[in-house]
Amino acid sequence: MKMVVINGSPRKSGRTGIVARYIAAKYSAALIDLSDQPLPLYNGEESQGFLPAVQHLRQLIQQADGVILCSPEYHNAMSGALKNALDFLGSSQFEHKPVALIAVGGGGKGGINALNNMRTVMRGVYANAIPRQLVLEPSSFAEGNVTVETAEQVDAVIAELKRYMNAAKWLKTQHE
Numbered sequence: 037m038k039m040v041v042i043n044g045s046p047r048k049s050g051r052t053g054i055v056a057r058y059i060a061a062k063y064s065a066a067l068i069d070l071s072d073q074p075l076p077l078y079n080g081e082e083s084q085g086f087l088p089a090v091q092h093l094r095q096l097i098q099q100a101d102g103v104i105l106c107s108p109e110y111h112n113a114m115s116g117a118l119k120n121a122l123d124f125l126g127s128s129q130f131e132h133k134p135v136a137l138i139a140v141g142g143g144g145k146g147g148i149n150a151l152n153n154m155r156t157v158m159r160g161v162y163a164n165a166i167p168r169q170l171v172l173e174p175s176s177f178a179e180g181n182v183t184v185e186t187a188e189q190v191d192a193v194i195a196e197l198k199r200y201m202n203a204a205k206w207l208k209t210q211h212e
């Protein structure tokens with residue numbers, strides 16, 4: 037089954053990209069890296085739908101069986117880069133799709149606002165944001181990688197996502 041992971045950090049050296057790349061490598065998930073493939077600011081013009089980056093984004097999410105959104109927490113919300121990417125998408129890509137949410141905060145209690153913000157937006161596109169979620173902080177990373185403990189936490193989220201992906205596949209057979 038196909039998974040797509042989005043790195044919602046616009047920072048090339050961001051921690052969110054580290055976890056997104058870990059998921060892409062370990063689970064052979066397609067990676068949409070917003071630090072590497074920036075999208076224009078959504079303006080609602082039909083012509084934006086012809087841009088290769090927008091077509092690529094829409095096609096990958098449409099074809100995915102499950103999606104992982106990874107976002108930094110910036111000012112108590114998901115990144116503007118991720119929200120802008122999501123504005124190019126809607127229920128035609130996301131309806132019934134299981135989505136896992138991972139936030140990277142600055143420590144302390146940071147991160148939960150970005151998770152709640154992503155969950156609200158996923159409701160807006162009729163996605164199925166799964167209950168298990170994860171907050172990471174600077175100590176979740178070491179030497180440019182995720183720590184062993186973080187890898188285990190991420191793996192548990194992906195295992196849960198896969199359960200929902202299987203459930204969604206079965207549900208689809210009941211409604212065809």
Ligand SMILES: Cc1cc2nc3c(=O)[nH]c(=O)nc-3n(C[C@H](O)[C@H](O)[C@H](O)COP(=O)(O)O)c2cc1C
Pocket residue numbers: 045046047049050051052053107108109110111112113140141142143145146147
């Ligand atoms: C503009 C900005 C706003 C931030 N706001 C928050 C915040 O509200 N809560 C928090 O926990 N961390 C906040 N941080 C810290 C980031 O979440 C933290 O540095 C995280 O590693 C960012 O992800 P990135 O490294 O992928 O960019 C903020 C950082 C920036 C640059």
